[in-house]
Amino acid sequence: MVTEPLLVCERFYSIQGESTRAGLPCLFVRLAGCNLRCSYCDARYTWEETGETMTVDEILAWAEQYPGVMVEVTGGEPLRQNGVYPLMRNLLAAGLTVLLETNGSLPLCGVPEEVGIVMDIKCPDSGMAAHNLADNLDLLRERARRQCRDEIKFVLSSVDDFHWARQVVTRERLDRLLPVLFSPVRPLLDPALLAQLLLDHRLNVRLQLQLHALLWPDRARGV
Numbered sequence: 738m739v740t741e742p743l744l745v746c747e748r749f750y751s752i753q754g755e756s757t758r759a760g761l762p763c764l765f766v767r768l769a770g771c772n773l774r775c776s777y778c779d780a781r782y783t784w785e786e787t788g789e790t791m792t793v794d795e796i797l798a799w800a801e802q803y804p805g806v807m808v809e810v811t812g813g814e815p816l817r818q819n820g821v822y823p824l825m826r827n828l829l830a831a832g833l834t835v836l837l838e839t840n841g842s843l844p845l846c847g848v849p850e851e852v853g854i855v856m857d858i859k860c861p862d863s864g865m866a867a868h869n870l871a872d873n874l875d876l877l878r879e880r881a882r883r884q885c886r887d888e889i890k891f892v893l894s895s896v897d898d899f900h901w902a903r904q905v906v907t908r909e910r911l912d913r914l915l916p917v918l919f920s921p922v923r924p925l926l927d928p929a930l931l932a933q934l935l936l937d938h939r940l941n942v943r944l945q946l947q948l949h950a951l952l953w954p955d956r957a958r959g960v
């Protein structure tokens with residue numbers, strides 16, 4: 738079946754630096770283009786609609802060179818490209834574990850249940866909180882009932898962001914639904930301060946530090 742080609746900003750083999758899978762070897766397919774402009778974005782090079790045009794079969798052939806390694810489809814915002822859906826289905830059909838990292842502003846309804854979604858909820862200091870799509874939380878609740886392995890991530894730039902995220906987690910009972918990650922923007926929010934805030938407020942969420950940034954602090958791409 739002919740599928741729409743994808744515009745790939747970069748693809749690489751590295752260590753997964755985020756989510757509950759942090760530390761595992763992972764293939765990354767980073768798609769070009771994004772509909773948001775987060776203040777802290779560490780991949781602004783994806784904003785441009787430039788990259789390598791690849792078919793699903795070409796990406797699959799590359800991934801199959803690394804048998805058994807999970808694949809993360811990320812961006813930018815990968816759901817902007819229609820070809821991402823057949824890509825995910827074909828990766829799954831090849832027996833690969835597939836993750837999708839998304840900014841939460843576009844509908845998740847077309848994502849296969851076997852794909853692990855890591856969805857952002859944008860905090861106020863990102864400048865993009867108005868783009869959070871409430872229907873996606875309802876979908877994640879439904880997926881959780883079907884034992885899908887999804888996660889929610891809050892990227893925090895300040896103590897105010899922390900308290901905003903804390904209120905969302907508490908109000909929506911997200912910590913009872915699926916793993917919740919709180920990730921500090923360095924140097925804007927000291928990780929030690931965030932750790933203390935989590936302890937003080939007894940939140941059942943996971944402190945996430947970007948492992949790849951600790952391992953390769955001088956590399957902005959390909960990690």
